[in-house]
Amino acid sequence: MAYEIIMPALGMAQETGRLVAWLKNEGDAVSKGDPLMEVETDKSTMEVEAPKDGFLVNITALANTDIPVGEVVAHIVDNLDDIPTKVMKKADLASEKTVIESDETQKQATNKGNTDNKVRLPRTVKYPNSIITGEKILASPKLRSLAAAENLDLKNLRNAGYTEPFKAADIAILKQLSVRENISLRRNATSLLDKTSFDMFLTEINSASQNLISASVVFASFISASLRITMNEVDIGINYKSGNELQSVIYNNPDKQQLGDVSPTDLEMPVLAEVNDLTFTDFIQLSGDTNSNIIFTISNFTDQLMITLDWDPNSLNQADALKLLLDVGKRIKSPLKQLL
Amino acid sequence: MREITFGAAVNEAIAEEMRLDDRVIILGEDVAEAGTPFKVLSGLVEEFGTQRVVDTPISEPGFTGIAVGAAMTGLRPIVDLMFGDFLFLIMDQLCNQAAKTHYMSGGKLNVPMVLRTNMGATRRSAAQHSQSLHALVAHIPGLKVAMPSSAYEAKGLMKTAIRDNNPVVIFEDKLMYNDKAKVPEEEYLINFGEAEVLHSGKDITLIATSSMVQQAELAAKSLAEKNISAEVIDPRTISPLDETTIINSVKKTSHAIVIDEGHKNFGITAEIAARISEKAFYYLDAPVQRLGAMDVPVPFSPALEDLTVPTAQQIHNRAVMILERKI
Numbered sequence: 001m002a003y004e005i006i007m008p009a010l011g012m013a014q015e016t017g018r019l020v021a022w023l024k025n026e027g028d029a030v031s032k033g034d035p036l037m038e039v040e041t042d043k044s045t046m047e048v049e050a051p052k053d054g055f056l057v058n059i060t061a062l063a064n065t066d067i068p069v070g071e072v073v074a075h076i077v078d079n080l081d082d083i084p085t086k087v088m089k090k091a092d093l094a095s096e097k098t099v100i101e102s103d104e105t106q107k108q109a110t111n112k113g114n115t116d117n118k119v120r121l122p123r124t125v126k127y128p129n130s131i132i133t134g135e136k137i138l139a140s141p142k143l144r145s146l147a148a149a150e151n152l153d154l155k156n157l158r159n160a161g162y163t164e165p166f167k168a169a170d171i172a173i174l175k176q177l178s179v180r181e182n183i184s185l186r187r188n189a190t191s192l193l194d195k196t197s198f199d200m201f202l203t204e205i206n207s208a209s210q211n212l213i214s215a216s217v218v219f220a221s222f223i224s225a226s227l228r229i230t231m232n233e234v235d236i237g238i239n240y241k242s243g244n245e246l247q248s249v250i251y252n253n254p255d256k257q258q259l260g261d262v263s264p265t266d267l268e269m270p271v272l273a274e275v276n277d278l279t280f281t282d283f284i285q286l287s288g289d290t291n292s293n294i295i296f297t298i299s300n301f302t303d304q305l306m307i308t309l310d311w312d313p314n315s316l317n318q319a320d321a322l323k324l325l326l327d328v329g330k331r332i333k334s335p336l337k338q339l340l
Numbered sequence: 341m342r343e344i345t346f347g348a349a350v351n352e353a354i355a356e357e358m359r360l361d362d363r364v365i366i367l368g369e370d371v372a373e374a375g376t377p378f379k380v381l382s383g384l385v386e387e388f389g390t391q392r393v394v395d396t397p398i399s400e401p402g403f404t405g406i407a408v409g410a411a412m413t414g415l416r417p418i419v420d421l422m423f424g425d426f427l428f429l430i431m432d433q434l435c436n437q438a439a440k441t442h443y444m445s446g447g448k449l450n451v452p453m454v455l456r457t458n459m460g461a462t463r464r465s466a467a468q469h470s471q472s473l474h475a476l477v478a479h480i481p482g483l484k485v486a487m488p489s490s491a492y493e494a495k496g497l498m499k500t501a502i503r504d505n506n507p508v509v510i511f512e513d514k515l516m517y518n519d520k521a522k523v524p525e526e527e528y529l530i531n532f533g534e535a536e537v538l539h540s541g542k543d544i545t546l547i548a549t550s551s552m553v554q555q556a557e558l559a560a561k562s563l564a565e566k567n568i569s570a571e572v573i574d575p576r577t578i579s580p581l582d583e584t585t586i587i588n589s590v591k592k593t594s595h596a597i598v599i600d601e602g603h604k605n606f607g608i609t610a611e612i613a614a615r616i617s618e619k620a621f622y623y624l625d626a627p628v629q630r631l632g633a634m635d636v637p638v639p640f641s642p643a644l645e646d647l648t649v650p651t652a653q654q655i656h657n658r659a660v661m662i663l664e665r666k667i
Contacts, residue, residue, distance in 0.1 A: 167625050
């Protein structure tokens with residue numbers, strides 16, 4: 001530990017003090033109370049005493065010079081190995097700050113054997129371009145807090161051409177813009193599958209079963225099984241919409257039950273995926289009005305089924321999405337394999 | 341309820357406290373026979389005599405110093421400073437002595453003194469008799485500052501001030517002495533540091549002191565016609581300041597204008613606006629606005645003088661600008 005010896009202020013309005021003479025030499029052992037140097041102001045002369053035991057080192061001020069009050073003129077160290085590597089004049093401190101910091105960080109890094117990854121880099125104060133070029137978005141603190149709470153980006157307002165500064169009332173517009181942005185970010189993929197095997201399969205299981213097994217139940221069950229493999233989820237809830245009015249029911253883990261036993265649940269449960277079953281409607285395509293992360297749309301052609309997967313890239317990457325769609329397709333093309 | 345003038349309310353407060361406690365005395369220029377130039381103290385000398393209602397020579401530092409000493413040694417003096425502008429004459433007595441005696445004596449001495457003085461322009465009294473210098477006093481730790489905005493407040497705050505064991509400075513708006521308000525006959529006090537919400541609203545908060553409270557209320561009325569709901573807050577004392585009421589209101593409305601008759605530079609409006617920025621920043625939807633006296637010596641010319649003081653119309657316009665997103 002190095003202790004700083006500074007030029008003391010001896011008068012109220014004193015800016016500098018004259019260092020008359022050093023009373024100890026560089027490297028001398030000193031005891032607390034020993035006079036170190038003689039200082040003169042316009043009114044008096046006095047001796048500055050050592051504040052603690054140690055060795056006087058780093059004498060940077062010459063005798064017979066005027067030194068600014070508060071400036072470090074020497075250090076006292078506990079032993080001579082502790083001499084601080086660099087001593088800054090007060091006036092230089094600001095400009096040389098980064099140097100001191102990087103010295104320190106180097107020292108820290110060395111002490112810790114360079115294991116610390118969080119080495120502070122020299123700090124160069126530089127304003128981001130936005131401030132200089134006026135690119136900073138002008139918005140009220142209230143709108144900023146509202147936007148931050150909902151994770152909305154104020155840039156959307158600027159890009160849409162609204163006048164700044166933005167205020168709290170703009171949150172409604174911002175929400176709309178962000179929803180639009182999210183939807184446009186969604187991805188989709190479509191596959192076209194031969195449905196001969198599937199239709200045969202449905203006829204066969206219905207001749208063997210006492211309950212009528214609908215195509216919906218089979219679709220829900222296959223999609224659930226594929227989701228289980230791809231998403232690694234334990235509970236799979238599916239919001240299944242069918243008919244011209246897209247009536248909605250929830251299936252809970254339909255792949256875990258015998259096809260004849262699968263029925264909608266009344267329980268409140270989280271929904272992992274949504275299925276728009278258009279097979280008994282006049283529609284072949286429909287863009288979702290929900291924000292579900294995974295939406296399947298199934299529609300009917302003469303000999304084929306068209307399956308579209310629409311997904312939010314934030315919750316599903318493209319590779320997994322395609323894997324999911326292919327897996328569902330495989331089950332529909334060879335349904336009998338699923339029973340084995 | 342009966343209505344009495346601001347001046348009569350002050351008179352009543354002092355008379356009641358003098359009857360209750362014979363340590364309460366009043367001293368200053370023209371306080372006895374003349375009852376002050378504004379006739380606020382008329383009748384007191386007749387009831388309490390010249391021993392307790394003391395006419396002094398024209399020497400503000402002299403009689404303020406006497407009062408500080410009298411307060412330290414057991415009396416409860418009310419000093420009457422004829423014009424707020426004369427505060428500059430008594431800075432040492434007030435700020436170095438009265439404000440600090442309790443602290444410097446390690447709590448052994450108190451200065452239970454009230455300094456009643458006035459503020460406010462547009463009375464054609466020129467630059468040396470028209471200033472509003474309360475910010476100067478509120479800056480000093482150890483001094484409490486009350487700013488009544490009605491006869492009701494004038495009486496309640498004066499009685500609280502007289503009973504306070506530390507120095508209190510009360511600024512009365514000299515144009516308000518003849519304004520009447522409802523004042524109960526029974527005794528009441530108004531606690532220091534408790535603001536009053538005079539008009540509750542949801543769109544913008546108007547924080548106004550003393551003479552500016554009436555203007556803010558007029559503005560709130562005209563704003564209501566434009567479907568703007570303004571909340572009017574009267575802090576009543578600026579030291580201590582009821583920050584909680586102000587901050588909670590601004591959190592609700594997200595907009596604020598601070599109005600005060602002191603000069604705008606480095607004044608009460610700046611202080612309150614700064615506190616709002618510190619404590620309600622993330623609730624603000626527009627920069628806090630300030631309306632204060634123009635930063636010029638108060639002109640003698642009536643036409644010019646009137647331009648230097650904020651008006652209800654200015655408050656109205658500023659509020660509309662904020663809410664129409666022009667600020």
